[in-house]
Each structure stands twice: as C-alpha cells, then as structure tokens.
Amino acid sequence: MYSMFGSTVAAISTPRGKGGIAVIRISGEEALTVCEKFVSPKSGKALRELRASTACLADVYDEEGGTLDEAIVTVYRAPRSYTGEDTVEISCHGGVLLTESILARALACGAVQAGPGEFTRRAFSAGKLSLSQAEAVIGMIDAETRAALTLSRTNLNGAIRRKTDAIYDKLKALVSGVYAVIDFPDEDLASMSDNEIHDGIAEVVHALESLRRSYKTGHAVCEGVRTVIFGKPNTGKSTILNLLAEKERAIVTDIAGTTRDVISETVTAGNVTLRLSDTAGVHGTDDTVESIGVRKSIEALEEAELVLAVFDLSRGLDAEDEEILAHVAKRADLGIPVIAVCNKSDLFDADANNDDIDKIGKALGTAPLLLCAKSEESRDTLVERIEALFESNDVFLADQAVITNARQHAAVSEALGHATCALDTLDVLGADLACTELELAMSKLGELDGRQVTVDVVDSIFHRFCVGK
Ligand SMILES: Nc1nc2c(ncn2[C@@H]2O[C@H](COP(=O)(O)OP(=O)(O)OP(=O)(O)O)[C@@H](O)[C@H]2O)c(=O)[nH]1
Ligand SMILES: [Mg+2]
CATH class of the missing domain: 1.20.120.430 (tRNA modification GTPase MnmE domain 2)
Structure with missing residues (x-):
C-alpha cells in the first residue's frame, strides 16, 4: 500500500525493562520485506504467505543466522492494521538486551527508528483516527x-x-x-x-x-484541578491536605506557622483529580521566612482553579480571617469556584456561630461546609462537595462527548x-x-x-506519546 511517510519504521512498543513478553512493531510499505530478512515462521511458509491478522510461531535470527529467540509473530495487512499500513508485530521474551537486539535487526534490515507516537500518527494520517481519538x-x-x-x-x-x-x-x-x-x-x-x-x-x-x-x-477528571488550601495559621489546612491525601503528607501541630512553604500533592477526590497545594497560613508577620511563605501562599491562591478557604470557628472570626475573606472573595468574583470550610466543627456550635457562618457565606457567595478535618469520615463530605462543582458523575453517562x-x-x-x-x-x-x-x-x-490542522499542532500532540505507540 502507498504510504505518505515512505519509510518503514520500527520500535519496541512495550516499556523498557524485564518482562514476560515484549513487542517490537514494524510498520510501513516494506514491513514484510524487512522482517522476512530475519524472521522465519516455523511452518516453513514465508511471512507474506501468512493469512492477515494471524499469529504464528517463528524463529528470529541474528546477523550470523543464529537463533535470537522463538517469538510469536503477527502479520497485519494494509489497511486493516492500527497504522493502516502493513505491520508486523514480534512478541518475544521480555529481556532488555533481547528486545534491543531484535529491534537492531529490524533497523539493520531496512526499517528506521520510529519517533514518539509515530504509529498513532500514521493511523491519524491514514484516517483511522481523528485527532481527538489520537489524544x-x-x-x-x-x-x-x-x-x-x-x-x-x-x-x-x-x-x-x-x-x-x-x-x-x-x-x-x-x-x-x-x-x-x-x-x-x-x-x-x-x-x-x-x-x-x-x-x-x-x-x-x-x-x-x-x-x-x-x-x-x-479538565477536572483528566488534567486535574489546581487547588489551593488557603487560610490563616492553625485553621487545619494541613489536616485537610492529609485527609484528602489519605496519608500524613504534611506536618500538623498546634503551633501556628507549622507550614512555611507550599506543599504539593496530587489526590483523587471521587472522579476528580486535584493538584493540591497546602500553603503557609496567611497573616501579618515580620519574620523573613514566614513572609516569603505568605507571599507564596498568595501566589498559589492566584493560580488556583479551586480554592478551599479554611476558617477555624472554634476561635471565632478575627481580623486575619477578614483579610483571608477579602483575598478569596476577589477570586470568587472572577468566577473561581470556592469551598468555604468552617473547620473544627467538633469544637464549635453551629447555632452559636451562625453570624460568622453567614458572613463567610455572603462574602464568598457559597454556603460554608462545616467540617471536622480530624475525622476520616469527613473526607466523603468534602469530596461530595468537590465532585458536585465539576459535575464529574456525567463521565459515566453513556457516550457523552x-x-x-x-x-x-x-x-x-x-x-x-x-x-x-x-x-x-x-x-x-x-x-x-x-x-x-x-x-x-x-x-x-x-x-x-484534525480536518484542517497545521503540521506544528500535529507534531506537538504526537510528541507527547511514548516511542512505540
Ligand atoms: N479539634 C480539631 N482539631 C483540629 C481539626 N483540624 C485540625 N485540627 C488541629 O488544629 C491544629 C492545627 O492544624 P494544622 O493542620 O497544622 O493547621 P494549619 O492550618 O496547617 O496550620 P499552619 O500550617 O500553621 O498554617 C492541629 O493541632 C490539628 O490537630 C479539627 O477538625 N478538629
Ligand atoms: Mg499547615
């Protein structure tokens, strides 16, 4: 079959390392010609005589004609292959030296090394996949x-x-x-x-x-949401990070100013992936290290796509909380989703703190979530709230684009x-x-x-693939 790429390419399609099997894939107009130089089916037939899309046991030879391995070889014929071209897949024993030696044979026999994502790129060019399917x-x-x-x-x-x-x-x-x-x-x-x-x-x-x-x-499911945990010192931010991460990722103490830098962790909240940043508590300070931490907290807030604003109502709202409210309200005004967390709900009475809860709700335009971050059961409540923001249950509705x-x-x-x-x-x-x-x-x-797409865009998409795919 005519190939717009001209060359026949080869690559190891399985990850580098020892394994039960490894697969070397060869695709292009000359795939069969290349492979016939070093692969012989045990049946005595030539590769090109095999029925398409069938596997057979074959000897794979080194350059001196010695046997490198016995492998299962599958022949696909254009256009009925992943790439749309003639393709041979050699499933050999999964040794690092062995797979590299077989790839080297394919290259010595006329194939060229495939670039990242080249097989899928050929499938796209042959019209087998659209660009969104390749992605x-x-x-x-x-x-x-x-x-x-x-x-x-x-x-x-x-x-x-x-x-x-x-x-x-x-x-x-x-x-x-x-x-x-x-x-x-x-x-x-x-x-x-x-x-x-x-x-x-x-x-x-x-x-x-x-x-x-x-x-x-x-975005929330596949790429992940940049999320900041923001508040004044000692409100339980790191406790919330640990709750979501389900491990002791950050140090928690009752000393205000425990976290001094931004701590990042990727966690899964139901169907949503969060790229979480726990930050130093924001407050007025003369301490050089702390003030750098505060600056970083504010930078993280400004980059966030979701804000968990944390308040400790067991101590009531104070001037520092008001400052936090002002910072976060600016983000909410820009349409950034905010979850206001009134933490340490085991230590305060919601009715007695109704005014504070109302105030937070009004300033941030969302009903605060009363939470006890110390208790593992709270995780579900927080996750439910996050999932609702991103409507991630829709993922499981059939065939939604x-x-x-x-x-x-x-x-x-x-x-x-x-x-x-x-x-x-x-x-x-x-x-x-x-x-x-x-x-x-x-x-x-x-x-x-991909109907009308520039080569640059196509290049940048396929460069995200691994070699061999
Ligand atoms: N009773 C109770 N204590 C909590 C809760 N959440 C956190 N704490 C405690 O509050 C204290 C401060 O918690 P951290 O998670 O370190 O607070 P932080 O906001 O990260 O503090 P900094 O890093 O100093 O800004 C610790 O003693 C926690 O155990 C809660 O829901 N209930
Ligand atoms: Mg902390």
Missing part, C-alpha cells in the same frame, strides 16, 4: 483513575468526533444553502428564510456551548465565538456576511478534530 489514546495510557479511563475510552470510540462532525455538517448545510442562492440566483433554489438560518445558527451555538461546558468535567484538554477547549471556544458573531451579524448585516463567520467556525472545528 484519547494518550489519555488511555496516562489515565490514573477509572473516571479518566472511562472518558478516554468514550473519546477513543469517537464521541467527540461524532459530535463535531454533526456540528460541522450543520454549518456546512447552512453555508452552502445561503451561498447557493446568492451564487445562482436564476436557478430557482429554495432559499432559507432568515428565521430558518437564525434557528440553524442558534442550534449550532447551543451545541458548541454544551461542548465547551463539558471541559469543566473533562466531553472535551479533555486545553487545545480542544480553545478550538471549541473559538468556533463558538464565530458562531455567536454569525448570529449577531445575521440580524444586522445579512446572511452572506454571517456565512463568513460560519466558515471561520467550521475551520476552528476542523482544527479540533
């Missing part, structure tokens, strides 16, 4: 939670591709409908009314908005911007000018799933 392959490999795995699996099955195809087709129908009437006025083509065009664009806007919103969940990375989010946002602009343009300037915006929306959607 889902990375997601499957990187997944550290069931939820991330589920989302990646759904996207590998083509959930984003189907959704973007549907929006793209709708846009195409609108644009071609309008242009046909403008370009061929004498053809008596049924023209769409402005209302029909308006409704069509509104439908596209709605679909893009829902896709863009899905990133809230996709959920976008999972910043590149996809940017493309959807830009497509949405153009579609919204088309709606405004339609009312003021008419359908033909609105179509210019719709075409731009189509091109952004094309970037999302």
Whole structure:
C-alpha cells in the first residue's frame, strides 16, 4: 500500500525493562520485506504467505543466522492494521538486551527508528483516527483513575468526533444553502428564510456551548484541578491536605506557622483529580521566612482553579480571617469556584456561630461546609462537595462527548465565538456576511478534530506519546 511517510519504521512498543513478553512493531510499505530478512515462521511458509491478522510461531535470527529467540509473530495487512499500513508485530521474551537486539535487526534490515507516537500518527494520517481519538489514546495510557479511563475510552470510540462532525455538517448545510442562492440566483433554489438560518445558527451555538461546558468535567477528571488550601495559621489546612491525601503528607501541630512553604500533592477526590497545594497560613508577620511563605501562599491562591478557604470557628472570626475573606472573595468574583470550610466543627456550635457562618457565606457567595478535618469520615463530605462543582458523575453517562484538554477547549471556544458573531451579524448585516463567520467556525472545528490542522499542532500532540505507540 502507498504510504505518505515512505519509510518503514520500527520500535519496541512495550516499556523498557524485564518482562514476560515484549513487542517490537514494524510498520510501513516494506514491513514484510524487512522482517522476512530475519524472521522465519516455523511452518516453513514465508511471512507474506501468512493469512492477515494471524499469529504464528517463528524463529528470529541474528546477523550470523543464529537463533535470537522463538517469538510469536503477527502479520497485519494494509489497511486493516492500527497504522493502516502493513505491520508486523514480534512478541518475544521480555529481556532488555533481547528486545534491543531484535529491534537492531529490524533497523539493520531496512526499517528506521520510529519517533514518539509515530504509529498513532500514521493511523491519524491514514484516517483511522481523528485527532481527538489520537489524544484519547494518550489519555488511555496516562489515565490514573477509572473516571479518566472511562472518558478516554468514550473519546477513543469517537464521541467527540461524532459530535463535531454533526456540528460541522450543520454549518456546512447552512453555508452552502445561503451561498447557493446568492451564487445562482436564476436557478430557482429554495432559499432559507432568515428565521430558518437564525434557528440553524442558534442550534449550532447551543451545541458548541454544551461542548465547551463539558471541559469543566473533562479538565477536572483528566488534567486535574489546581487547588489551593488557603487560610490563616492553625485553621487545619494541613489536616485537610492529609485527609484528602489519605496519608500524613504534611506536618500538623498546634503551633501556628507549622507550614512555611507550599506543599504539593496530587489526590483523587471521587472522579476528580486535584493538584493540591497546602500553603503557609496567611497573616501579618515580620519574620523573613514566614513572609516569603505568605507571599507564596498568595501566589498559589492566584493560580488556583479551586480554592478551599479554611476558617477555624472554634476561635471565632478575627481580623486575619477578614483579610483571608477579602483575598478569596476577589477570586470568587472572577468566577473561581470556592469551598468555604468552617473547620473544627467538633469544637464549635453551629447555632452559636451562625453570624460568622453567614458572613463567610455572603462574602464568598457559597454556603460554608462545616467540617471536622480530624475525622476520616469527613473526607466523603468534602469530596461530595468537590465532585458536585465539576459535575464529574456525567463521565459515566453513556457516550457523552466531553472535551479533555486545553487545545480542544480553545478550538471549541473559538468556533463558538464565530458562531455567536454569525448570529449577531445575521440580524444586522445579512446572511452572506454571517456565512463568513460560519466558515471561520467550521475551520476552528476542523482544527479540533484534525480536518484542517497545521503540521506544528500535529507534531506537538504526537510528541507527547511514548516511542512505540
Ligand atoms: N479539634 C480539631 N482539631 C483540629 C481539626 N483540624 C485540625 N485540627 C488541629 O488544629 C491544629 C492545627 O492544624 P494544622 O493542620 O497544622 O493547621 P494549619 O492550618 O496547617 O496550620 P499552619 O500550617 O500553621 O498554617 C492541629 O493541632 C490539628 O490537630 C479539627 O477538625 N478538629
Ligand atoms: Mg499547615
């Protein structure tokens, strides 16, 4: 089969190290020719005589014709292979020297070393995968939670591709409908009314908005939410980090100022991944080290996508808490989600502290969570609150298109911007000018799933893969 890549590539597809088996993959126009120089099926048949997609036991030879290994060899024929090209997979014993020697034979016999993600890139170029599906392959490999795995699996099955195809087709129908009437006025083509065009664009806007919103969940599940635990000293911030991490990650004492630096930990809160930062307690101080810690706490707050603002109501709200409230309220005003934690609930009476609880709730625009961070049972309460913010249970709804990375989010946002602009343009300037915006929306959607994507973008995506995938 013709390959746009020309060369035949080879790589070890399993991780480096000792193992039961290892797989060397060879793909390209010359895959069979390359492998026939050092692989012989035990049956005596030549590799190219084997039925496609079948495995056989074979001898693998070194350069002197000695046997390197007995391996299971699978031959795939274009286009019915992962890459869409002729492919041979050699499953040998999983020794480091052995696999490297077999790869070296493949390279000596005419293959070239595959780059990172090159097999998947070939699959993309052969039209076997869209760009979002290729990204889902990375997601499957990187997944550290069931939820991330589920989302990646759904996207590998083509959930984003189907959704973007549907929006793209709708846009195409609108644009071609309008242009046909403008370009061929004498053809008596049924023209769409402005209302029909308006409704069509509104439908596209709605679909893009829902896709863009899905990133809230996709980001939380697959990339993780930068989360800061913020408050004055001794309120129980490090206790909350340890509660979420389910281990003693940070030192906890009753001495105010125990944590002096930012302590980072990645934890799973139900379906959501949190990139947590526990910070030094923020308060006025002349101590040089402490004041550096306070500055870092504020920097972490400013970078956070979720804030856990911690108060100790057993001591009542004081001027330092007011300062914390002011800092956090600024983030809340910018739309950053905040969970206000009134900690040490075992030491205060909610009714007696109602005014403080109200005050925090009003300042941060969210009902505070009364918590006893010392008790392990509190973890579920906190996790439930976090999960609700990111709607991560939707992950398990069948076949939902959920976008999972910043590149996809940017493309959807830009497509949405153009579609919204088309709606405004339609009312003021008419359908033909609105179509210019719709075409731009189509091109952004094309970037999302790889119909119209630059080589640079494709390069940067596939460089995130390991060699051999
Ligand atoms: N009774 C009770 N004590 C708690 C609770 N949470 C934390 N503490 C105690 O409060 C004290 C301070 O806890 P830390 O987690 O070190 O507080 P912090 O906010 O990290 O303090 P700094 O690092 O100094 O800013 C420790 O003695 C904890 O055991 C709680 O829910 N109930
Ligand atoms: Mg601490």
